[in-house]
Amino acid sequence: MKEALYQLGEYMLLMRKTLSIPDRWSMFFRQLIKEIYKLGVDSLWIVVIISIFIGTVIAVQISLNIQSPLIPKFTIGYTTREIILLEFSSSIMCLILAGKVGSNIASEIGTMRVTEQIDAMEIMGVNSANFLILPKTVGLMLFIPVLVIFSMFTGILGGVLASYIMGGGMTPSAFEFGIQYYFNAFYVEYSIIKSVVYAYIISTTSAYFGYNVKGGALEVGKASTSAVVMSSVMILLADVILTHLLLT
Amino acid sequence: MVEVKHIVKTFEGHTVLNDISAVFEEGKTNLIIGRSGSGKTVLIKNIIGLMRPDSGRILYDDRDFISMDKPELNRLRREMGMLFQGSALFDSMTVLENVMFPLNMFSHESSKEREKRAMFCLDRVNLPGAEHLFPSEISGGMMKRAAIARTIALNPQYLFCDEPNSGLDPKTALMIDDLIHGITTEYKMTTVINTHDMNSVLNIGDNIVFIQDGRKEWQGTKSNIMDSGNKALNDFLYASDLFRKVKEAETTMEEG
Ligand SMILES: Nc1ncnc2c1ncn2[C@@H]1O[C@H](COP(=O)(O)OP(=O)(O)OP(=O)(O)O)[C@@H](O)[C@H]1O
Ligand SMILES: [Mg+2]
Numbered sequence: 001m002k003e004a005l006y007q008l009g010e011y012m013l014l015m016r017k018t019l020s021i022p023d024r025w026s027m028f029f030r031q032l033i034k035e036i037y038k039l040g041v042d043s044l045w046i047v048v049i050i051s052i053f054i055g056t057v058i059a060v061q062i063s064l065n066i067q068s069p070l071i072p073k074f075t076i077g078y079t080t081r082e083i084i085l086l087e088f089s090s091s092i093m094c095l096i097l098a099g100k101v102g103s104n105i106a107s108e109i110g111t112m113r114v115t116e117q118i119d120a121m122e123i124m125g126v127n128s129a130n131f132l133i134l135p136k137t138v139g140l141m142l143f144i145p146v147l148v149i150f151s152m153f154t155g156i157l158g159g160v161l162a163s164y165i166m167g168g169g170m171t172p173s174a175f176e177f178g179i180q181y182y183f184n185a186f187y188v189e190y191s192i193i194k195s196v197v198y199a200y201i202i203s204t205t206s207a208y209f210g211y212n213v214k215g216g217a218l219e220v221g222k223a224s225t226s227a228v229v230m231s232s233v234m235i236l237l238a239d240v241i242l243t244h245l246l247l248t
Numbered sequence: 249m250v251e252v253k254h255i256v257k258t259f260e261g262h263t264v265l266n267d268i269s270a271v272f273e274e275g276k277t278n279l280i281i282g283r284s285g286s287g288k289t290v291l292i293k294n295i296i297g298l299m300r301p302d303s304g305r306i307l308y309d310d311r312d313f314i315s316m317d318k319p320e321l322n323r324l325r326r327e328m329g330m331l332f333q334g335s336a337l338f339d340s341m342t343v344l345e346n347v348m349f350p351l352n353m354f355s356h357e358s359s360k361e362r363e364k365r366a367m368f369c370l371d372r373v374n375l376p377g378a379e380h381l382f383p384s385e386i387s388g389g390m391m392k393r394a395a396i397a398r399t400i401a402l403n404p405q406y407l408f409c410d411e412p413n414s415g416l417d418p419k420t421a422l423m424i425d426d427l428i429h430g431i432t433t434e435y436k437m438t439t440v441i442n443t444h445d446m447n448s449v450l451n452i453g454d455n456i457v458f459i460q461d462g463r464k465e466w467q468g469t470k471s472n473i474m475d476s477g478n479k480a481l482n483d484f485l486y487a488s489d490l491f492r493k494v495k496e497a498e499t500t501m502e503e504g
Contacts, residue, residue, distance in 0.1 A: 024353055112338075119298055120336040124350050124402075125325030 011208050017129040018137070018204070031135035039101050039136065040143030044150065046100065047093060051084075051151040054092075055158025056165075058083055063162075063170045076170055077178020080159040082187070089151035090191035091239045094198035097144065098231040102206040105136055106227035109210030110220035118211070129211065137203040144199040145192045152188070190246050197242060198235050205231045249274050250295065250406060250438050255304035257290055264290045265301070266462040275436045276454035277429050279443055283484060287462050288442040289333075289410055295440065296330055296408055297321075308406065326354055329399030331409040331428075335391040337383040343370070343394045344379035350402050369397040373427060389420040393427070400431060407432065407439040413448065421445065425452050446488040449473065458484065474498070 022028035163175035209227035272278040413421030453470035
């Protein structure tokens, strides 16, 4: 408990150092573009692949589970859409991204810590937390919503594909009717709001673990594992809180 | 000139620096020597502010380092350069970008001017043609040179080096020593170097501080280090084969 409070305090101090006006805006924007490419654009393919497959599987599983003649067939499309828009494309996708992006951030910053690159910046009078962490945080908060939108489209596309392949009870026209049925645009907004919060959690939590590494390469590895675990837990916690605040 | 006065630093009850006072002079290469684990790195980290001493004062040309406010500290930081033991080059940037980094952060010159300055520094450390390589693509000696170029980019008044020639072959080590000594006299810098390399001691020891068990045992220059009469220092020196041979040669010459 004491340890947890101490860590929280350290995290707050790091945030105070990170969330300040950059020394040089030109350097900030240069870093920002780099980070958006490295952390965001490079994650696009994995987001698209996972979303198509999961979308397909969700549609197939739902169709197998509601074989009752009492339930109209468009329910399959409707339910698939709701799952993808509400939970999969934001929360589950960000859990996956926490693994990819979080470990990347923690190991990069951790390596800079143990090889004294961060000390070198501090000696020059550069605010290392601000220079290293802020572009990652802003970059992710800008780009993860884009990834989420991609995931929504491709996930639903996966469902449509399933309706073509599966045949049987599920027809493409029923599915397409289902995905347009009772569409609530706020669900998309809700997912995007969630993803922006997740982006902040992933980038700052992972950066915190990397920034405070002491020791060598072994500790960097441990830090990157802790970063992923902690980010995931925080995402789930935030999911509960945000859902409560926004939907009920 | 950098002065340290009565520096004490303890880690969880273990006293690493015990009342160290010393003066590091301008335009000279000031050496801190001592056994491995004697506290050299801790001392230099205290002087540059990566650690905070438990007590004592640090003066940069009479400016009190520890009680400085933030803007003043940031101004002083731009007058300081530090060469880390592992070079600490930014590995996501090329050599040229590394040298340009402090300029990009703080210099108000145009980007053409900055690049010119960076190329000048790379030329000064004799590292032409490597500007577009990444740190992982160059040798240890070249990394040291690149790191020196980065530290001198903003024309520092104070230069600190932690074991600048560890892990280098003797000839490269000698070249790095000469390079540091050269820029020190050329730009009238106050340079402080941690080392346990006896070649460096004899080569560039303008002012030498010997620490043992967290205390300053002896201070002098390369010309009087051989006959200091200090037992701990002699034990340290003559553990090195080179020194023993130099001493033997001297005695035979005196006898002969
Ligand atoms: N951050 C720290 N926390 C606790 N103890 C430390 C810390 N840094 C250094 N020490 C201790 O301080 C002592 C001196 O270490 P230091 O690194 O200054 O030695 P050194 O003279 O630089 O040795 P070397 O020549 O091997 O580099 C060691 O006993 C070390 O264990
Ligand atoms: Mg050391």
